[in-house]
Amino acid sequence: MSKRVLITGAAGFLGSHLCDRFVKDGFHVIGMDNLITGRLSNIEHLFPKENFEFYHQDVSKFIHVPGELDYILHFASPASPIDYLKIPIQTLKVGSLGIHNCLGLARVKNARVLIASTSEVYGDPEVHPQTEDYWGNVNPIGPRGVYDEAKRFQEAMTMAYHTYHGLETRIVRIFNTYGPRMRLNDGRVLPAFIGQALRGEDLTVFGDGSQTRSFCYVDDLVEGIVRLLHSEYTAPINIGNPDEISIGDFAEEIIKLTGTTQKVVYKDLPINDPKQRQPDISKAKELLNWTPKYQRSEGLKITYDYFKQLSEEELFHKDHNNFEKYIN
Numbered sequence: 001m002s003k004r005v006l007i008t009g010a011a012g013f014l015g016s017h018l019c020d021r022f023v024k025d026g027f028h029v030i031g032m033d034n035l036i037t038g039r040l041s042n043i044e045h046l047f048p049k050e051n052f053e054f055y056h057q058d059v060s061k062f063i064h065v066p067g068e069l070d071y072i073l074h075f076a077s078p079a080s081p082i083d084y085l086k087i088p089i090q091t092l093k094v095g096s097l098g099i100h101n102c103l104g105l106a107r108v109k110n111a112r113v114l115i116a117s118t119s120e121v122y123g124d125p126e127v128h129p130q131t132e133d134y135w136g137n138v139n140p141i142g143p144r145g146v147y148d149e150a151k152r153f154q155e156a157m158t159m160a161y162h163t164y165h166g167l168e169t170r171i172v173r174i175f176n177t178y179g180p181r182m183r184l185n186d187g188r189v190l191p192a193f194i195g196q197a198l199r200g201e202d203l204t205v206f207g208d209g210s211q212t213r214s215f216c217y218v219d220d221l222v223e224g225i226v227r228l229l230h231s232e233y234t235a236p237i238n239i240g241n242p243d244e245i246s247i248g249d250f251a252e253e254i255i256k257l258t259g260t261t262q263k264v265v266y267k268d269l270p271i272n273d274p275k276q277r278q279p280d281i282s283k284a285k286e287l288l289n290w291t292p293k294y295q296r297s298e299g300l301k302i303t304y305d306y307f308k309q310l311s312e313e314e315l316f317h318k319d320h321n322n323f324e325k326y327i328n
Contacts, residue, residue, distance in 0.1 A: 002028040002051060004069050006111075008059045008102065009076035011038030013181050014116065014174070014218070018073060019043055021222050023052055030065055033076065034058040036090065037083050042181050059098040060090070069109040071229060074102045075116045077150070081270070082187035088146040095150025096157070103161045103169075112168035114229045115158050117236060119175040119277055120148045129244075129278040132173065132236050142272040155236060162234055170228050175240025175279045179218030179299065180306035184314070189213060193251060194307050197258035199316065207269030209248025214278045216241035217299030220292040227288040240279035241292040257300055 009015035010031025022029045032055045046052040059076045077094045078084040084091040106113045122130045123138035138148045162169040184195035196203050224239035251264050284290045
């Protein structure tokens with residue numbers, strides 16, 4: 001009988017790619033999403049498959065899944081600045097009530113849990129590159145605090161269940177990831193640049209462009225997550241591509257990739273925006289035998305080809321969801 005896995009945030013960017021991977025690997029996949037930021041179009045190709053089912057449900061409320069569960073992957077959360085600044089309460093709920101519900105379900109089902117944490121737990125780092133034993137530099141009451149602290153609490157709750165209840169838990173700290181199914185207007189730098197280029201707009205760089213990011217292609221990230229899930233390592237672990245680049249140089253890469261004639265314009269850097277972001281992946285290399293395989297040029301071409309085939313409505317649509325109906 002196939003092993004059963006629950007993936008929350010299944011209709012999101014990362015969640016949908018994880019659904020694909022586990023369906024491909026022969027698991028029975030139960031996807032769960034309230035569609036506040038996810039899109040059914042990301043997973044509709046899986047609906048005809050016998051080993052996939054979908055629950056339209058909010059993990060911040062009581063969740064029940066009938067039958068046995070072997071694994072739970074908690075990836076439900078707004079992850080882009082536009083989303084979590086617009087729906088801060090829901091962001092905090094999914095990182096607190098949502099993880100509590102998932103951990104409780106895992107305890108009942110005797111399932112192993114893997115949670116999606118983030119490099120944002122390091123805040124605006126004073127250590128570079130970021131190692132897992134760095135505690136971070138986070139402003140809990142700043143505009144980014146709703147996301148950063150939700151993830152930090154999520155890690156704390158997960159480790160509490162591990163130490164107090166003996167629950168099998170895994171924690172992945174995800175660095176900037178990109179690929180098909182990202183939303184063009186979600187506020188993250190890569191889709192923002194490509195979307196602006198496709199619409200014939202100037203590329204907007206916040207700050208002077210010297211701040212850095214490190215971009216990991218989604219297939220590499222998924223492979224790292226799968227390896228972590230099946231490992232025996234219980235402390236947080238970084239998964240990301242350490243190939244660091246400044247935002248200014250990255251804008252020039254996008255201009256070259258897309259062939260746009262638009263220029264780069266500069267605006268003020270948002271409050272508490274991290275100046276540097278680069279993962280130390282020594283532990284992933286040693287413990288998971290994992291390193292990213294995709295070069296940025298290769299992954300960017302695949303991603304750009306995906307965005308190019310979007311409809312004009314998708315390209316210019318500012319906000320695909322009606323957030324207001326979910327606010328409480």
